Amino acid sequence: MKSITPCCNKTTQLKQEIDRADAILVGAGAGLSASAGLTYTGVRFEKYFGDFIKKYNFRDMYSGGFYPFDTLEEYWAYWSRYIYINRYHNAPKNVYGSLLKLLQKKDYFILTTNVDHCFQKAGFDKNRLFYMQGDYGLWQCSKPCHQNTYDNERTVKKMFLEQKDRKIPSKLVPYCPVCGAPMSMNLRADLTFVEDEGWHKAAGRYQDFLSRHRGLHLLYLELGVGVNTPAIIKYPFWKMTFQNPMAVYACINLSAPYCPNEIKKQTICIHDDIGNIINKLLILKETSC
Structure with missing residues (x-):
């Protein structure tokens, strides 16, 4: 050698x-x-997720992303913040x-x-x-019923700006255009990854x-x-x-x-x-x- x-x-x-x-x-x-500088704990986490930390005692952004929220409105309020600061902000x-x-x-x-x-x-x-x-900037069908992904920038920014009390407006919840199932992140978390x-x-x-x-x-x-x-x-x-x-x-x-x-x-x-x-x-x- x-x-x-x-x-x-x-x-x-x-x-x-x-x-x-x-x-x-x-x-x-x-x-x-x-x-x-893209840290998922500490000051940066507390700045953007203080209300979620107070209610759920999350320790970091990553673990909060796996929490089984009761509604899609709250789920996407969390994830839109997550995506916005980690994908659409510069490091x-x-x-x-x-x-x-x-x-x-x-x-x-x-x-x-x-x-x-x-x-x-x-x-x-x-x-x-x-x-x-995968990519924080892409969505996919949660089933998934097909193998396409979808750019989420425009909708995520609206979710970020229009959410209130840890919830986005119901009209912004994304659904699959083919089968109507809820959309999910295009991240390799399980066997549904597209x-x-x-x-x-x-x-x-x-x-x-x-x-x-x-x-x-x-x-x-x-x-x-x-x-x-x-x-x-x-x-x-x-x-x-x-x-x-x-x-x-x-x-x-x-x-x-x-x-x-x-x-x-x-x-x-x-x-x-x-x-x-x-x-x-x-x-x-x-x-x-």
């Missing part, structure tokens, strides 16, 4: 690998958006924009479990993105990227990936690194990053804030020009 034994600090190592790699496959998890920090600068002029692809659309809002080419777990035409095209582009770079010097750059769904990014990145002696696996995470012993010599693990490391990498990039 190719050895990357440190001769300098890990950030400099990673900068060198970014420069040398034939291509970069980025695997992005929730930690990347958290680094950009407080420009971490995604900095990542785009870092990847400029590189052959890259993004595989992400994030559903907040931050990559496209930052200017990433949508043809280089695979949102595997993989629409756009999803399958993105999946095809991802497989094409892997095929075109098989056996080359590929950098698997994992950013903020946790252990909730390791089979989507983390485990495949480990496996593909192990199968390719030319590959390098890099992981940046505030939770202690790690890797199997089998790929240790091909790995760069950085225990730090993602935005902080990206800024350091950009400084190194500028000083080397």
Whole structure:
């Protein structure tokens, strides 16, 4: 296996690998958006969901999204706030924009479990993105009776503005245009998740990227990936690194990053804030020009 034994600090190592790699496959998890300021607890949560916290004692946005509300009017009051601030607001920090600068002029692809659309809002080419777990900006039939998804921006913004006492007007509750069942979020929470035409095209582009770079010097750059769904990014990145002696696996995470012993010599693990490391990498990039 190719050895990357440190001769300098890990950030400099990673900068060198970014420069040398034939291509970069980025695997992005929730930690990347958290680094950009899209937190689901604390002050931000309390600012937008204080009334729900008072009534239901929710601890964070995520767990509140699974609560069995009594009415669809209250359900969509909660979810419209959730979608509005996490999908249609810009992230407080420009971490995604900095990542785009870092990847400029590189052959890259993004595989992400994030559903907040931050990559496209930052200017990433949508043809280089695979949102595997869905999109806050899309609805689907809750059954589902068909495999289409629907843009929700206009209605969500009306829900957000017109709700009162934790309820939206009944006229804004969304129903499937085909069978009349209530609509639901296009998020991979259970077996009803709709993989629409756009999803399958993105999946095809991802497989094409892997095929075109098989056996080359590929950098698997994992950013903020946790252990909730390791089979989507983390485990495949480990496996593909192990199968390719030319590959390098890099992981940046505030939770202690790690890797199997089998790929240790091909790995760069950085225990730090993602935005902080990206800024350091950009400084190194500028000083080397």
